[in-house]
Amino acid sequence: MNIPLMRDPAPVLILGEAINRKRGEHRLQERVALLQLLEALARAANEAASAEEAMRNCLRLICRHGNWAIGRLAIYSEKGDESVFPDRSFWEVDDPSRYDEFIRASLDSRFYLATGRFISPILRERRPVWFSPVTSRTPTGRMAAAIRQGLRCAFGFPVVARDRIVAVLEFFAREARPPDALLLENITNVGAQLARLVERERAEALNxxxxxxxxxxNDAIISRTLDRKILTWNPAAERLFGYSATEAIGRDISIIIPPECRTEVARNIELIEREEKLPTYDTVRMSKDGRRIPVSLTHSPVRSQRGEITSVAVIFRDITERRQAEEKQRANEARVHELLRRLDEIQETERYRIAADLHDVVGQRLSTLAIQVEMLRATIGEDRGARVDAALGTMAQTVQETTDSLREAIAELRPALLDDCGVVVAIENYASRMERLTGLRIHVRGYRTQRRLPRKTELALFRIAQEALINAAKHACATEVTLVLAQSDDMVSLSIADNGRGIERALAAAQSRNGWGMGIMAERAAALGGHVTVDSPGKGTRVLAEIPVGNSHHSG
Structure with a gap:
């Protein structure tokens, strides 16, 4: 049996420790290099004169740190569409002529594909992207141009300010590279720092x-704290109120508040502190020399980054000229009202005078003529012949018809029924005559009470009804009119509604004839403290006169 020889494990352990130590040293070096890069980036950003310069400095430093062949800063317009194409670009390239095709493709919007796998995810998902090895789905995309130019690795990250892409920094290398985890982990903070610079620059520009x-x-604009201390004071405020900025800033806002407006200011402060909106309104403020200045006032709360109200901006618009113009207009309107009132009085006086003259002179002479015709017929007797008898009959008929026409004219000028029987009877009688003359169907509905209205009120209501009926017949092309007279304890109303062509066309027709009817109606009511409204509720026109009567009653 062969027994294997035991080898000494010490060299193997030593070699493993050396490899691990080398790896640790390499990771440490990478971390130190990245830390140095981040410090350099922070320093470059802080020293830059603008956010754009800071981003260009970062582009250059990252290119050098990673030995990237190409670096590009793509800046997107603040008002543009960041998902399509950048507004302008800045390049960091070691050999521009070598990558001219790729650069040209990067500056041509036709090479940007919404379905791309590099710039599109950066824009869409707003995150860093590491793309290696570079591939292209089409031979016409930007990445296809990168491959043809020998670029194999791409890395990019966005700068996002207020949820909008403001820039993308992208880098390309000639060799494929594995994702740099440390760089990807920290580059988002770099983008955030650049975004803060962009936001600060925009805020400074806006400010x-x-x-x-x-x-x-031209409007006085100031700002004040919630405890009423003035913070800012523009030149227009100096001109309006007479205080210089040096005099005003730091003082209480009460220096321009008249004593009679102090409660108004206290109420405004309370509303602002409750975060309720204050509408623009007209009021009065006080100048340094004590003059009262009419102003239009607008409040705008100023909030901190946490959303808390810290101060209030106030705009004062001098409305002195507007007030003067309004007063002048009111004076002109008052003069017109007075002229119309006097015209109405003169017209009414003339009506009565003419009616009296017609009655006393023409009426009496017609009566005399009628008597003389009858006396002539009696004097001639029965021997007068047919032709003479016919002539005398015609004369008598003509005298009678003329007398009747004269009575109609007198009634038009001075309705005796108005004095004797009241406004409802007078309007009914006039409506009957208008029906005979015009063919209108007129319905009169009204109250009948023991107590009469004041004479001027009855006259005004009668004349308003008279004018409205004439308008309905002449201008509105109506076929039917309804008059309703109603009375409460303190108000009498008269409604005249027709089925004609409506107020706009009717008024146009009336104005083309230089009519004063509508104005006279309004003035009659206004002279008695009332008003007249005219509208078209769908088809036709409705005139509503309302006159206060109180507890007064008829006086001759």
């Missing part, structure tokens, strides 16, 4: 733009 807007604004 600069906002500061320029505030400085150049």
């Amino acid at each position: 600069a733009r906002l500061a320029a807007i505030v400085e150049q604004s």
